Amino acid sequence: xxxxxxxxxxxxxxxxxxxxxxxxxxxxxxxxxxxxxxxxxxxxxxxxxxxxxxxxxxxxxxxxxxxxxxxxxxxxxxxxxxxxxxxxxxxxxxxxxxxxxxxxxxxxxxxxxxxxxxxxxxxxxxxxxxxxxxxxxxxxxxxxxxxxxxxxxxxxxxxxxxxxxxxxxxxxxxxxxxxxxxxxxxxxxxxxxxxxxxxxxxxxxxxxxxxxxxxxxxxxxxxxxxxxxxxxxxxxxxxxxxxxxxxxxxxxxxxxxxxxxxxxxxxxxxxxxxxxxxxxxxxxxxxxxxxxxxxxxxxxxxxxxxxxxxxxxxxxx
Numbered sequence: 001x002x003x004x005x006x007x008x009x010x011x012x013x014x015x016x017x018x019x020x021x022x023x024x025x026x027x028x029x030x031x032x033x034x035x036x037x038x039x040x041x042x043x044x045x046x047x048x049x050x051x052x053x054x055x056x057x058x059x060x061x062x063x064x065x066x067x068x069x070x071x072x073x074x075x076x077x078x079x080x081x082x083x084x085x086x087x088x089x090x091x092x093x094x095x096x097x098x099x100x101x102x103x104x105x106x107x108x109x110x111x112x113x114x115x116x117x118x119x120x121x122x123x124x125x126x127x128x129x130x131x132x133x134x135x136x137x138x139x140x141x142x143x144x145x146x147x148x149x150x151x152x153x154x155x156x157x158x159x160x161x162x163x164x165x166x167x168x169x170x171x172x173x174x175x176x177x178x179x180x181x182x183x184x185x186x187x188x189x190x191x192x193x194x195x196x197x198x199x200x201x202x203x204x205x206x207x208x209x210x211x212x213x214x215x216x217x218x219x220x221x222x223x224x225x226x227x228x229x230x231x232x233x234x235x236x237x238x239x240x241x242x243x244x245x246x247x248x249x250x251x252x253x254x255x256x257x258x259x260x261x262x263x264x265x266x267x268x269x270x271x272x273x274x275x276x277x278x279x280x281x282x283x284x285x286x287x288x289x290x291x292x293x294x295x296x297x298x299x300x301x302x303x304x305x306x307x308x309x310x311x312x313x314x315x316x317x
Contacts (some may be wrong), residue, residue, distance in 0.1 A: 002038075003179075003303050006166045007189035010135060011093055011114065014038030015300050017179070018137070019292070020193030021071025021095055022145070022278075023047065024267045027203040028068075030196065030292060033207030035066035037293035038300070042069040042095060050081040056090055067092045069116075074099030087111040095137060095191075098146070100124075102131050116168070120148025125159045125167075135166040137191050142172030144194050144232050144280035147222065153185070160186025174282040175199060176302030180310070194280040199292040205270030208277060211236070215283035223276075224259070227252050234277035238262055274275055 005016045017039040019026065023046025031041030041064075043056050053070070058069045070091050072082050075098040083104055086094055094108055097118040101108075108115050109132055118137040119125045125136050138159050140152025148155075152171040162168055169182035170191040182190050196202060198209050211234055223242045225232045233239055245258055260274065266275025 001309075003300060005183070005188040007135065007168060009284050010166060011040050013040050015296055016168075016183075016189030017296055017299060018069075018095075018169070018189065018191040019196045020170070020191050021045070021069065021097075022193050022197070022262060023071075023073060024264050025197060025202055025204045026071070028056035028061075028200055029063065029201040030203065031056075031068045032063035032066075033199065033201040033292035034196070034296065035060075035068050036064040037296035038066075039296045040067065040069055040093065041292075042071050042093075044071045044073075045076065045078075045082045046071075046073050047076045047078070050078055050085055054085055054089070057085075057091070069093035069095060070093045071221045072101070072104075073097055074101060074104075077279050079104075083107065086113065094180045101128070101133075105131050105133070107144060118170070119159070120150065120155065121160055122155075122162055123164055129163045129165050133165060135168060135188075136163065136168050137168045138187070139191075140169075140171030141222075141232070142281040143170055144220070144283075145278045147171075147230055147232050152182075156182060156185040156187050172281055174285040176220040176306055178282075179299055180306045183232055194282050195286055195295060196292060197279065198286050199295060200289055201292050204267050205272075207270040207272045208266055208286045209289055211272050211277050212279055212283045212286050213288065216284070217281075217284045217285060220279060220281055223256070226256050231276070231278060232280060232281060236275075238276060242245055 016037045019034040019041050021042035021044040023044040026044040031043045034041030041286045070086050093114045095116045101117050116135045117128050135187050138156050141147045156169045166188040167191045169187035173190045179190050221235045226246045227277040262276035265271045266277050
């Protein structure tokens with residue numbers, strides 16, 4: 001079953017589903033599997049070296065001829081090298097996070113690359129539309145990793161009413177119910193991160209996946225509110241220590257040192273007690289590891305059923 005929206009036309013994909021470009025987790029195998037299934041797979045550049053990113057692009061292109069994207073972390077140490085690489089490799093779609101992509105947009109647009117920034121506020125969405133963004137990923141506070149303050153339910157329609165370019169909802173989306181709800185709110189598609197952490201093709205330690213599968217509805221906490229860079233993660237000894245440090249009034253520099261390197265410690269090395277388990281509130285819905293293609297196909301098929309059922313509803317006369 002195919003559900004075609006403006007995002008499908010813009011990105012040349014079959015289903016309006018994007019996989020989040022999660023640093024340390026979303027490599028070439030995952031991106032290829034998502035794209036091959038009709039979504040848009042995205043390699044997470046993060047803080048990785050340019051050689052790592054180049055190798056993951058090669059891996060993805062060996063596995064699929066479909067379009068793939070790359071996420072540029074604008075606060076990363078290699079952002080300029082990553083920018084040059086995606087232009088040289090003719091990557092068709094770039095998503096951005098961690099800052100304002102304005103200084104890089106001209107170069108990307110001149111290369112014919114579609115630019116889709118992640119936004120968590122109306123003002124930034126409007127500014128990036130003026131600067132030439134092709135679409136926007138509107139991310140609510142339910143998501144994992146760095147978050148804003150507003151929920152997806154409120155933020156998506158607010159931004160949909162203020163911009164003319166397509167928007168993609170992110171945060172708190174697990175299955176077809178989330179996709180159909182996002183469409184009703186004014187989005188043209190969804191981006192999903194946490195569910196794809198438990199895809200078979202994901203480059204993540206199995207212990208991290210197991211923590212997500214075992215998560216309950218209140219398992220995630222928000223750390224870093226006092227630093228103004230809050231992140232959502234699954235509660236564990238490290239998260240409890242960090243929150244205690246915040247309550248004690250530790251300064252921003254001390255907290256930054258406390259959190260340094262904790263995400264790859266969990267995602268790559270599998271230290272799920274002292275690492276940071278970045279994940280969204282939908283963790284409690286994830287029950288098993290499965291192929292990325294099965295996730296895409298399942299959501300597409302269920303969306304068709306839900307839309308058909310809703311179409312049969314009527315108001316009492």
